[in-house]
Amino acid sequence: MELPTIPYNSSEYIETDTGNKVSRKSVICGGQNIILAGKTIIQTGCVIRGDLRRAGAGHAVAIAIGRYCLLGQKSVIRPPHKTLKGVFGYFPMKIGDNVMIGENSIVEAASIGSFVQIGKNCIIGRFAIIKDCCRIEDNTIIAPNIIVPSFSVYSGNPGTFSGELPECTQEMYEARSKEFYTKFTPQ
Template sequence: MEQPVVRYSRAEYIETETGNKVSRKSVICGSQNIILSGKTIIQTDCVIRGDLRRAGPSQAVVIAIGRYCLLGQRSIIRPPHKTYKGVFSYYPMKIGDHVMIGERSIVEAANIGSYVEIGRNCIIGRFAMIKDGCRIEDNTVIAPGTVVPSFSVYAGNPGRLVGELPECTQELYEARSKDAYQKFVPV
């Protein structure tokens, strides 16, 4: 499926040396604790909480986002947290390459693999793990701690397996994410 051309105001986005395009209207907290690998688009009103982290130098990077990712408008990315033996802590989050996160989705997963599509209005619970090559349908709630296996389609509240994807999914999602990046052009 070919992506439509999306035009944006050059003044509204910051483009980094590695090709990341970040909306000036997004909220990036603790940017020193966030790694963007390159050619990622962070759209308007996104919130990325890199300031929520464990104390100490060993936990410096809280959120790592791969190449060719697209974070939809008003999506929220924050690291998972838990209380263990009376101590409240945040844990690192890793998002792979070629991941598309839909508008108004909230992600608190421990790990999202590469070649993943998360629909609009989804909630990905704390410490969930989404393996490579998955699709999460619109309005899906993935319960905390859920492991979504590779090449699966989840939908519903709570999210359940509703289908499987072919092994060519990786090539399709890679082509789609690169196409979306190339068609995200300044006016």
């Protein structure tokens, strides 16, 4: 099914040299600690917390986001944290290519593989690992430290395995994310 054109107000978005489209109404903290690989869309109200990083000298990558990703409206992306040997610390988060994160979702995963769709109103717990080619249904809560295997569908509260995805998932998700980027055009 082909997506319709998704218009946006060109004065509301900044387009970078690498093709990222970032809403002026999003909140990006610690931008020097965030890497966007290119052609990523950060929608209105999205919060990315790059300021939450390991302490120490120099810049450390807190969040790395791949190509052709979509961070939905009012989603929150923040690196996971824990206390280790009495010291509180944040750990880096990696998001692969062709990842779509739905509206109002909160993500604190250690890593999200490529070709992943996270639905609306989801919570991805601290240090969760979502492998390549997965779908997290709307309103799902993935508990901390869970590993979601490739080609699986998770749903519910708490999130549990609810189905498998076909082998063509990678091609479908890649086509969908590229089509969304192409159809996301200024008015």
